[in-house]
Amino acid sequence: MSAQAILSVDTAESTAGSEHYSRQQGRRLGWLLGALALTLAAVITDLMLGSGTLAWRDALQALLHPERASSLTRVVMWDLRLPVTLTAVLAGIGLALAGSLMQTVLDNPLAEPFTLGISAAAGFGAALVIVFQTAVVSWLPVSYLLTGNAFIFSLATVLFIGIFASRRGLSVEMIVMLGIAVHFIFSALLGLAQYVADVDQLQTLVFWMMGSLQKTSWTQVGINAVLVLVIAPVLMALSWQISALRGFGDQAQVLGISVARLRMLLLVFAALLASAITATIGVVGFIGLVAPHVARLLVGEDQRYTLVMTMVTGALLMTLASIASKMLIPGVILPIGIMTSLLGVPFFIWLVFGRGGRVA
Amino acid sequence: MLELKQLSVEIDRRQIVKPLDLTLDSGASLALLGRNGAGKSTVVKAIAGLIRAQGEVLIDGMRLRDLSMRERSRLIGYVAQEFSASDVRLSVFELLLLAQNSQNMRFRADPQSLARASQMLSLLGLEHLAERQPTQMSGGQRQMVALALALIRRPRLLLLDEPTSALDMANQFQLLDTVRQYTREHEITTLMVLHDLNLAHRYADQTLLLEAGDKVALGATEAILNTERIAQTYGVHCELLRASDGSLCVHPMAAL
Numbered sequence A: 001m002s003a004q005a006i007l008s009v010d011t012a013e014s015t016a017g018s019e020h021y022s023r024q025q026g027r028r029l030g031w032l033l034g035a036l037a038l039t040l041a042a043v044i045t046d047l048m049l050g051s052g053t054l055a056w057r058d059a060l061q062a063l064l065h066p067e068r069a070s071s072l073t074r075v076v077m078w079d080l081r082l083p084v085t086l087t088a089v090l091a092g093i094g095l096a097l098a099g100s101l102m103q104t105v106l107d108n109p110l111a112e113p114f115t116l117g118i119s120a121a122a123g124f125g126a127a128l129v130i131v132f133q134t135a136v137v138s139w140l141p142v143s144y145l146l147t148g149n150a151f152i153f154s155l156a157t158v159l160f161i162g163i164f165a166s167r168r169g170l171s172v173e174m175i176v177m178l179g180i181a182v183h184f185i186f187s188a189l190l191g192l193a194q195y196v197a198d199v200d201q202l203q204t205l206v207f208w209m210m211g212s213l214q215k216t217s218w219t220q221v222g223i224n225a226v227l228v229l230v231i232a233p234v235l236m237a238l239s240w241q242i243s244a245l246r247g248f249g250d251q252a253q254v255l256g257i258s259v260a261r262l263r264m265l266l267l268v269f270a271a272l273l274a275s276a277i278t279a280t281i282g283v284v285g286f287i288g289l290v291a292p293h294v295a296r297l298l299v300g301e302d303q304r305y306t307l308v309m310t311m312v313t314g315a316l317l318m319t320l321a322s323i324a325s326k327m328l329i330p331g332v333i334l335p336i337g338i339m340t341s342l343l344g345v346p347f348f349i350w351l352v353f354g355r356g357g358r359v360a
Numbered sequence B: 001m002l003e004l005k006q007l008s009v010e011i012d013r014r015q016i017v018k019p020l021d022l023t024l025d026s027g028a029s030l031a032l033l034g035r036n037g038a039g040k041s042t043v044v045k046a047i048a049g050l051i052r053a054q055g056e057v058l059i060d061g062m063r064l065r066d067l068s069m070r071e072r073s074r075l076i077g078y079v080a081q082e083f084s085a086s087d088v089r090l091s092v093f094e095l096l097l098l099a100q101n102s103q104n105m106r107f108r109a110d111p112q113s114l115a116r117a118s119q120m121l122s123l124l125g126l127e128h129l130a131e132r133q134p135t136q137m138s139g140g141q142r143q144m145v146a147l148a149l150a151l152i153r154r155p156r157l158l159l160l161d162e163p164t165s166a167l168d169m170a171n172q173f174q175l176l177d178t179v180r181q182y183t184r185e186h187e188i189t190t191l192m193v194l195h196d197l198n199l200a201h202r203y204a205d206q207t208l209l210l211e212a213g214d215k216v217a218l219g220a221t222e223a224i225l226n227t228e229r230i231a232q233t234y235g236v237h238c239e240l241l242r243a244s245d246g247s248l249c250v251h252p253m254a255a256l
Helices: A002-009 A018-048 A056-065 A070-105 A120-131 A143-168 A173-194 A199-209 A216-235 A239-255 A259-281 A288-299 A303-327 A336-354 B041-048 B071-076 B092-101 B113-125 B141-153 B169-185 B198-204 B227-234
Strands: B003-012 B014-024 B031-032 B054-059 B076-079 B159-160 B189-193 B206-211 B213-220 B238-242 B246-253
Touching: A002 A303, A002 B054, A018 A056, A018 A288, A018 A303, A018 B041, A018 B092, A018 B238, A056 A070, A070 A239, A070 A288, A070 A303, A120 A143, A120 A173, A120 A259, A120 B141, A120 B213, A143 A259, A173 A199, A173 B041, A216 A259, A216 A303, A239 A259, A239 A303, A239 B071, A288 A303, A288 A336, A288 B246, A303 A336, A303 B113, B003 B041, B014 B041, B014 B213, B031 B041, B041 B076, B041 B159, B041 B189, B041 B227, B054 B076, B071 B076, B076 B141, B076 B238, B092 B113, B113 B141, B141 B169, B159 B169, B169 B189, B169 B198, B206 B227, B213 B227, B227 B238
Parallel strands: B031 B189, B031 B206, B076 B159, B159 B189
Antiparallel strands: B003 B014, B003 B054, B206 B213, B238 B246
């Protein structure tokens, strides 16, 4: 068809593409609601499970009507299980979001929350407290020294990389290389700390590094919740811009988006989330890498849906891992960091290869 | 309508584009020609705001420097040599919505943007691509989509950076015919970087010839592209032939 013929077509009533689009929106909403329901079921299941023997009726009553429950049941539910389950949910959301943002900022599908050295930096921050009894946050109460120091080290690492990169106008590849260099420096320092540590210190450090939900508290749940509740709405408001950044890369600038500023903001958000969560529960891999991919496979690249789906997927995977960590060996709660990969990888492989790679 | 005042670009202390003055009327079309490395794409990117430049760019009398990024983006449409969203898993319809909603802070897409996306698809004859993703399309289809994405924002100035270099002959014609038709109807000023002198003859009223970042000649395309100047600029001996439809054709004979 010639251009003349094309352009003279009466287009006032055209609905090309819009019907398929609204069907697609409906499908995405369906996946989202389904995943949300699954997550809710997983959360309730996780709360019912624990090392103690608690009838599920008592547990449910303690949750819904704490005043009617026995004090023991109340303590088990409210002081032991609920903070752990909520931490699982928040950590899942935070790590998944951090991973998704890192993948966008670094324009690399293999990026994850720890790509720029957060895990090693947090580990070294913890080692300073455990092995050398020193901390940059020495003003904090003793019980928060470890968490605080790990948080400061990991956050400072990413912010340093971000600011250094933006000052010098570094390319994404250079940022990744810088991150790898920083990772190796902190790994070496961590290795050094482990080498000079005595047996008790070494054990504490190794267990700290191994992600575990059991070290949480209501205060830490609160801090992580505030972070998620502040960052998630901002990301939702920016979701069109993030889609444009993922779609058009640097050329998103032509659409009026300040690409450099958006990248920096997303990097800061990713660093805050990953640092806070790593400081709370240690290093938990896999979720941050895979949850964004699962979300994309299910609801596509429109970040209005992808970001929500990423959060829900992260929470679901983490809660399922928590359930598995309690059930695998009766009476023992395994570290969550071990479970996430063991459980998640088969699921991921099924999703990628078993369904032909395309869902929505 | 488009005015460049002493526009120059320096990268790593090397002057890539020397101070350039240019005035174009509303609806005019200009071909930017020159050898590889002459600074053609750099001029276009500088106007689009993709790289830093000195001097002034004015559109409809407004200095781009005084406008916000958002206001600037409304005035300019940009089509690159390669489609930048080529591997993203968004459908063409979603991309068209994105191009219009990039500043939207709400969840819902602007209802008008949905209607405009459908209209644009019909207008360019791309209805059959609405649900497809760029990865599933040919190079020619992708460039047509890139054009749709640039036009849907109703720009005053359309910048095309070698839009046809990856396209076959039929697709080159289809793209540039569409550009000409649409920009004439809507009085959009067009600035295109081209390599094919025949396409310049056919589609550009005016031509700006660049050499090593410097303006060599500017004027009506037929007047600029004569055999001596082609020999000087491109180092190629050629003949100019008049085709049956009246357009001039460049027939290269030998390298000098």
